[in-house]
Amino acid sequence: MLYILLMLVAGCMIAMQSPINAALSRTVGVLESSLISFTVGACFLALAVFFFGRGQLSRVAETPPWQWIGGILGAVMVLNTVIAVPRIGALTTVLAMIFGNLVMAAVIDNFGWFGLPVTPFGWRRLAGFALVLAGLLLIFRR
Numbered sequence: 001m002l003y004i005l006l007m008l009v010a011g012c013m014i015a016m017q018s019p020i021n022a023a024l025s026r027t028v029g030v031l032e033s034s035l036i037s038f039t040v041g042a043c044f045l046a047l048a049v050f051f052f053g054r055g056q057l058s059r060v061a062e063t064p065p066w067q068w069i070g071g072i073l074g075a076v077m078v079l080n081t082v083i084a085v086p087r088i089g090a091l092t093t094v095l096a097m098i099f100g101n102l103v104m105a106a107v108i109d110n111f112g113w114f115g116l117p118v119t120p121f122g123w124r125r126l127a128g129f130a131l132v133l134a135g136l137l138l139i140f141r142r
Contacts, residue, residue, distance in 0.1 A: 011094075011098075014094060014097070015090060015091075015094050017037075017078075017081070018081040018082075018084075018085045018090050018093055018094060019085050019090045021033050021034065021037050021078060021081060021082045021085075022081070022082050022085035022086050024036060024037070024082075025082045025086075026086075030079070030082050030083060031079070033082055034075060034078045034079045034082055037078050038074070038075055038078065077097070080097075081093055081094075081097070084096075088140065091139055092136070092139055092140050095132070095135060095136045095139055096136055096140075098132065099129075099132050099133060099136055102128070102129060102132060103129065106121055106125055106129070109121075
């Protein structure tokens with residue numbers, strides 16, 4: 001239950017992050033606002049690692065290069081939300097992002113990519129996708 005609560009809070013933060021970054025982009029520019037967002041986030045994480053980190057940051061050179069792609073994916077996600085929010089609104093942007101997230105997560109689970117256990121795709125997941133997609137279409141329809 002704690003992890004569900006954590007992700008509900010994370011979802012709220014993503015909903016706030018998108019319009020905040022879009023507002024910043026009106027002042028400094030689209031790419032520039034994404035850079036500022038990631039720089040501030042990196043500084044925050046650097047402080048958290050400095051004070052609370054228990055891992056082995058010195059072993060980063062031992063990791064395979066594909067594991068570094070997460071930062072690029074995050075940057076593209078932030079950039080995409082900065083572009084989309086002013087045009088289609090925060091709710092449509094976040095719901096479309098959630099739908100894309102669900103589709104990719106189902107593919108990852110189905111094939112057990114990245115070392116995750118295999119969770120086959122079934123009719124319940126398909127029904128869930130259909131409901132989320134219906135919600136997206138209802139919200140986006142103008």
